[in-house]
Amino acid sequence: MPDFEVVELGPADHPTQGEAIEDFTRPLVTDEFWEDRQLSELLSENGRTIVVFTPMIGSFVGTYVWSELEERAWADRANSVVGVTASTPYGISQFLEENEFSFDLFADPSNEVAAAYGIDHDLDGMSGVSEPRVAFFAVEPDLTVDAAWVATEWPEFPDYDALESDLGLESR
Amino acid sequence: MVATHGTDTDGTITFYRLQACPYCERVTRVLEDAGLEYHSRFVEPLHSKRDVVKRVAGVRTVPVIVDENTGVTMAESANIVDYLESTYETNGENANGGD
Numbered sequence: 069m070p071d072f073e074v075v076e077l078g079p080a081d082h083p084t085q086g087e088a089i090e091d092f093t094r095p096l097v098t099d100e101f102w103e104d105r106q107l108s109e110l111l112s113e114n115g116r117t118i119v120v121f122t123p124m125i126g127s128f129v130g131t132y133v134w135s136e137l138e139e140r141a142w143a144d145r146a147n148s149v150v151g152v153t154a155s156t157p158y159g160i161s162q163f164l165e166e167n168e169f170s171f172d173l174f175a176d177p178s179n180e181v182a183a184a185y186g187i188d189h190d191l192d193g194m195s196g197v198s199e200p201r202v203a204f205f206a207v208e209p210d211l212t213v214d215a216a217w218v219a220t221e222w223p224e225f226p227d228y229d230a231l232e233s234d235l236g237l238e239s240r
Numbered sequence: 241m242v243a244t245h246g247t248d249t250d251g252t253i254t255f256y257r258l259q260a261c262p263y264c265e266r267v268t269r270v271l272e273d274a275g276l277e278y279h280s281r282f283v284e285p286l287h288s289k290r291d292v293v294k295r296v297a298g299v300r301t302v303p304v305i306v307d308e309n310t311g312v313t314m315a316e317s318a319n320i321v322d323y324l325e326s327t328y329e330t331n332g333e334n335a336n337g338g339d
Contacts, residue, residue: 095282100283100284100291100292101256101281101282101283101284101292102281102282103279103280103281103282104279104280157282161284165289
């Protein structure tokens with residue numbers, strides 16, 4: 069256990085195994101451009117996909133999660149991985165470039181996608197700012213959730229080894 | 241991992257543009273007036289970071305369109321406007337960029 073206080077977020081009301089996840093369209097930011105993409109369209113092109121939510125780009129939480137996934141080579145080990153965060157396309161684009169991450173991230177500055185998935189929380193002390201909890205969903209092309217992990221504390225990181233096995237990542 | 245980008249949508253126009261760029265907005269008006277289907281890709285403000293445009297069109301300027309219907313890739317707003325009007329027989333009322 070950490071020797072500092074963490075914020076209890078409590079259980080989230082998110083889609084779980086066997087349930088359908090809601091479709092959405094948002095700008096998908098790559099290291100070169102951003103364009104509107106629909107989640108279901110990506111799923112039908114790429115197959116089973118791990119959808120990763122993090123707090124805003126700039127937060128240590130977002131940086132730690134994506135650095136960990138890069139180090140663990142999720143881009144090679146998962147069929148497909150895509151991120152969602154409550155940041156602007158410009159912020160995400162700079163983040164991807166500065167860190168040379170091999171992932172694309174959906175820009176959802178209004179945080180409506182996280183709200184629709186029941187995994188949003190307000191940033192205490194900052195008016196009008198809401199962001200996603202750290203969350204991972206393995207999603208089938210028909211939008212069915214295969215496995216899910218959602219943070220219940222802030223900050224909280226998953227046990228990545230256990231998560232990889234839950235999400236069905238290929239072993240290294 | 242399968243790439244999540246780079247696939248042009250079927251038979252539509254891909255429009256490489258920069259946010260609030262008047263030359264791009266001029267092309268937008270013509271596309272809208274002609275009722276053409278198009279797919280926007282916003283690129284970086286810095287020329288040096290516009291590798292995708294360079295790769296697609298050989299230049300780092302925007303606007304650039306890639307028209308899957310005709311196989312045409314084109315830069316320069318005036319050329320694009322002329323091309324769209326002659327190809328799709330638009331009335332050209334906004335062709336000079338006037339508002």
